[in-house]
Amino acid sequence: MLCDVCKCNDATVFLTQILEGKMQKVNLCDACSKEKGVQDPTGFALADLLLGIGAAEEIEKGAPTQKCVVCGFTQADFKKSGRLGCSACYVTFAEGLGSLLKAMHKGTEHVGKLPQRAHREIELSDRMRSLTENLQKAVAEENYETAASLRDQIKQLEMELAS
Amino acid sequence: MKFSNIMASGGEWLRGEGPHHQIVVSSRVRLARNLRQHPFPGWAKRAARSQILELIKPRVEELPEMQDSFSELLQDLSALEKQVLVERHLISREHAAKSVGSAVVMNRRQTLSIMVNEEDHLRMQSIRSGLQLKGAFKLVDKVDSTLEGKLDFAYDPKLGYLTACPTNVGTGMRASAMLHLPGLVLSEMINQVIQAVNKIGLAVRGLYGEGTEAMGNLFQISNQTTLGEKEDEIIGRLSKVIETIIEKEHDARQVLMQKKSNTLWDQIGRAYGVLTFAHAMTSKEALNLLSIIKLGVDLGAFPEDRRLPIDELFIDTQPAHLQKSSQQKLNAEERDELRAQIIRDRLRVFPKPDISKVARESENNVTSEPPKNE
Numbered sequence: 001m002l003c004d005v006c007k008c009n010d011a012t013v014f015l016t017q018i019l020e021g022k023m024q025k026v027n028l029c030d031a032c033s034k035e036k037g038v039q040d041p042t043g044f045a046l047a048d049l050l051l052g053i054g055a056a057e058e059i060e061k062g063a064p065t066q067k068c069v070v071c072g073f074t075q076a077d078f079k080k081s082g083r084l085g086c087s088a089c090y091v092t093f094a095e096g097l098g099s100l101l102k103a104m105h106k107g108t109e110h111v112g113k114l115p116q117r118a119h120r121e122i123e124l125s126d127r128m129r130s131l132t133e134n135l136q137k138a139v140a141e142e143n144y145e146t147a148a149s150l151r152d153q154i155k156q157l158e159m160e161l162a163s
Numbered sequence: 164m165k166f167s168n169i170m171a172s173g174g175e176w177l178r179g180e181g182p183h184h185q186i187v188v189s190s191r192v193r194l195a196r197n198l199r200q201h202p203f204p205g206w207a208k209r210a211a212r213s214q215i216l217e218l219i220k221p222r223v224e225e226l227p228e229m230q231d232s233f234s235e236l237l238q239d240l241s242a243l244e245k246q247v248l249v250e251r252h253l254i255s256r257e258h259a260a261k262s263v264g265s266a267v268v269m270n271r272r273q274t275l276s277i278m279v280n281e282e283d284h285l286r287m288q289s290i291r292s293g294l295q296l297k298g299a300f301k302l303v304d305k306v307d308s309t310l311e312g313k314l315d316f317a318y319d320p321k322l323g324y325l326t327a328c329p330t331n332v333g334t335g336m337r338a339s340a341m342l343h344l345p346g347l348v349l350s351e352m353i354n355q356v357i358q359a360v361n362k363i364g365l366a367v368r369g370l371y372g373e374g375t376e377a378m379g380n381l382f383q384i385s386n387q388t389t390l391g392e393k394e395d396e397i398i399g400r401l402s403k404v405i406e407t408i409i410e411k412e413h414d415a416r417q418v419l420m421q422k423k424s425n426t427l428w429d430q431i432g433r434a435y436g437v438l439t440f441a442h443a444m445t446s447k448e449a450l451n452l453l454s455i456i457k458l459g460v461d462l463g464a465f466p467e468d469r470r471l472p473i474d475e476l477f478i479d480t481q482p483a484h485l486q487k488s489s490q491q492k493l494n495a496e497e498r499d500e501l502r503a504q505i506i507r508d509r510l511r512v513f514p515k516p517d518i519s520k521v522a523r524e525s526e527n528n529v530t531s532e533p534p535k536n537e
Binding site: 002007008070071073077081082083084085086087088090097100101104105106107108109110111112113114115116117118121122 | 197199200201202203205206282304307308311312316317318319320321322323324325327328329330332333334336354357358361364388389390391392393394
């Protein structure tokens, strides 16, 4: 059986931890177990190992006392389970999650499929940005006629966005 | 559709007619989706979970792909039935541990299975025979597009689809293929291959996914990352790697036949002997020996029409399938006896391995399948 961390060497250290009634197993090779300081199995959370070392700390750094306003999830809960509470947690814990995601994935921004609805929202917010920029420009140039028309367009777009 | 219908028919992927089916047992693609404003299943209270289930299940059942589907609440399935579904890869081991507030819906052909309230609100999976990752993705992508019109999926323009575990965020997609690699195992090259695959950001796992042992020379290869790459890029990269492994497996078999034909022949003969005459057999031993017989079919030592019975034994000798078909709960010892008996019965009509055919085919080099495109 290979080491779960380096996936190169044979595992020689086998850890089993019961967290909230759920059994989790981690297999490590000699080198990795020493590197991760796994001498005392009670001293660390398996979530750290499974999600990359320091995952829980990263989250903690970003939001030391924060609690998700939507679901009440805290960073301590993440430390325990390695899972988030709801989709809004991605906003609540954005800062800590940023570096975690960077370490975990190929990139930091999604480039694949999004729901149709998302495309419309992105399109509208892009249009909003360009209208606002044009408005500022028109005002600076004292081109009040254009500015008035742009302001009307922005108002209409705001209504569309709200719907 | 009833559970007995599922037991009765093996599922389309099991019949093994897809491209490269000798080596690629199956291809699977799953998408994870969640509803906005609702806690993820692992954090949701029981009432909230049931409410989410009520929102999702009817929408899934009315999908055109789910006509005449099998739809069941997890609390209405016995432990044994859940285990049968796990052995067929229709639900995950994690999902089998769920009860109130979770459900599974699958189509009759067993090519599409949707878990409600697993780790995420929705886990949609398509499973196909052979190397058909693109085909599997197409089906599950279509289902996703239909459902997004009826359900408010959680997403972020920057992070993509939001999932309970940050490892799935972005596409929420895990694509995987189950490979049968006895040649690479017998020639002791498998660790090299696993290391190389791991280095390029893909995961290699055992038969039942994360944390499971590799048995029967079966390995699952899947993408590890979900953010920063498009779905078709991930699938393209994975398919390419799998095609390379298929080539390596064919090469390893060629070398074994040319340089170690006696060892190979010995392995096939022993596997045949033990399977035909044993009276007690663990599922691990059965898988490992059946794998060698399957290799024997690939190499021409057994007639091609014996392929399906062997492939079926891979599933039918699994612990839950044994107990479900015998309609009683059995202890480990009784299972081992019954398993050996079933194998003996099915192999009774099996011809002895024919070494002359192996040698001939080796000369003609016909074991390599012509490359097929998806």
